[in-house]
Amino acid sequence: MAVLTEKALIQIRRDLHAMPELALKEVRTSAYLEKVVAGFNQQYLQVRHIDELPTALLVRVAGSHPKRTLGYRTDIDALPVSEKTGLPFASKNPGVMHACGHDIHMTVALGVLSYFSEHQPSDNMIFFFQPAEESENGGKLAYELGVFEGQWRPDEFYGLHDNPDLPAGAIGARMGTLFAGTTEVNIDLTGQGGHAAYPQDANDMVVAAAQLIGQVQTIISRSIDPIEGGVITLGKMEAGTIRNVIAGHAHIEGTIRGLTQVMIKKIDQRLKDVGDGIARSFNCDVKVALNQGGYLPVENNPALTKRFITYMKSNPDVEFVETKPAMTGEDFGYLLSKIPGTMFWLGVDDDSQLHSATLNPKESSIEKGINAITGFLESRMSE
Numbered sequence: 001m002a003v004l005t006e007k008a009l010i011q012i013r014r015d016l017h018a019m020p021e022l023a024l025k026e027v028r029t030s031a032y033l034e035k036v037v038a039g040f041n042q043q044y045l046q047v048r049h050i051d052e053l054p055t056a057l058l059v060r061v062a063g064s065h066p067k068r069t070l071g072y073r074t075d076i077d078a079l080p081v082s083e084k085t086g087l088p089f090a091s092k093n094p095g096v097m098h099a100c101g102h103d104i105h106m107t108v109a110l111g112v113l114s115y116f117s118e119h120q121p122s123d124n125m126i127f128f129f130q131p132a133e134e135s136e137n138g139g140k141l142a143y144e145l146g147v148f149e150g151q152w153r154p155d156e157f158y159g160l161h162d163n164p165d166l167p168a169g170a171i172g173a174r175m176g177t178l179f180a181g182t183t184e185v186n187i188d189l190t191g192q193g194g195h196a197a198y199p200q201d202a203n204d205m206v207v208a209a210a211q212l213i214g215q216v217q218t219i220i221s222r223s224i225d226p227i228e229g230g231v232i233t234l235g236k237m238e239a240g241t242i243r244n245v246i247a248g249h250a251h252i253e254g255t256i257r258g259l260t261q262v263m264i265k266k267i268d269q270r271l272k273d274v275g276d277g278i279a280r281s282f283n284c285d286v287k288v289a290l291n292q293g294g295y296l297p298v299e300n301n302p303a304l305t306k307r308f309i310t311y312m313k314s315n316p317d318v319e320f321v322e323t324k325p326a327m328t329g330e331d332f333g334y335l336l337s338k339i340p341g342t343m344f345w346l347g348v349d350d351d352s353q354l355h356s357a358t359l360n361p362k363e364s365s366i367e368k369g370i371n372a373i374t375g376f377l378e379s380r381m382s383e
């Protein structure tokens with residue numbers, strides 16, 4: 001047993017990359033993580049499963065003379081994206097890919113855990129390998145199941161997200177809000193289908209959906225303070241069955257983003273208003289279903305984040321970048337609304353963006369990230 005070497009870490013990252021699984025279906029991933037953890041020094045470790053959230057994995061590290069419990073969270077799920085990297089270790093699960101870098105996140109978490117399994121921390125630690133970040137609210141589900149109670153409750157929670165725009169291994173952070181809150185959007189338009197030759201007898205939901213999509217574009221541009229900003233992306237639409245049948249139903253899925261709850265609620269309301277207007281003008285039924293779940297804005301705790309940034313800036317081995325807020329969402333925002341902490345970026349230097357089929361994070365980021373994080377956590381424990 002020893003701390004994971006760089007070679008072992010890269011192998012782990014590639015194994016994880018090849019076996020991506022969607023939210024709440026991370027069965028093989030979770031088993032793989034547990035197997036890696038089983039190879040660590042078990043002297044200070046306690047592994048825990050949650051019956052109601054079976055793909056989650058928690059590991060507690062007992063501190064030598066604890067003053068507090070430090071939490072570290074990684075997400076473990078992947079996205080419904082068909083990989084196009086051409087890498088030898090590309091996804092073996094067709095249509096599913098670690099296109100958001102959670103394979104890197106997991107590997108960094110294992111690296112940090114392997115370090116503390118060999119070097120007993122003075123504080124207690126909780127490592128949370130969290131299912132369902134991309135959808136289904138894994139963080140909120142775990143919290144509401146009472147997972148973080150008693151000796152499993154961190155006093156402070158830390159977690160990272162990879163960032164292709166930052167140099168590999170750089171750490172990015174900011175005081176205040178790091179990520180947006182998001183609302184998942186589902187819209188169903190229901191009218192009257194019919195023969196393509198007789199539009200006068202039908203109520204065409206392709207046309208109604210097209211009008212709705214057009215009007216939605218005015219919400220951000222005309223109703224929202226440009227200095228504050230916000231996002232609505234409608235990423236999926238389904239309507240109709242064949243060219244010569246007028247569609248009686250259309251379904252649209254999307255996501256709303258804002259940096260404050262006030263902004264998110266304002267955009268939510270405008271979207272409902274547009275839906276009501278389309279329903280009236282097309283004499284059809286429009287259901288706008290909005291679900292924020294646990295995707296609250298990621299608000300970093302001021303005191304802990306100041307300490308984090310001060311440490312990263314003072315460490316000569318860390319390239320620190322003060323970042324702007326991002327419109328990406330993260331259900332770590334929910335956990336940070338309950339437990340103070342800091343979310344930060346790990347640079348992975350890639351031309352492709354997150355959620356892209358060609359995302360290929362630089363593996364050199366892994367060891368640098370582990371060193372920066374273990375260094376910070378050790379410095380925190382010394383206070």
Ligand SMILES: CC(=O)N[C@@H](CCC[C@H](N)C(=O)O)C(=O)O
Nearest residue numbers: 134135182183184255328329330
């Ligand atoms: C970091 C990242 O890309 N996170 C996802 C979170 C998804 C939030 C939710 N399912 C939604 O789509 O509203 C993101 O898309 O930002």
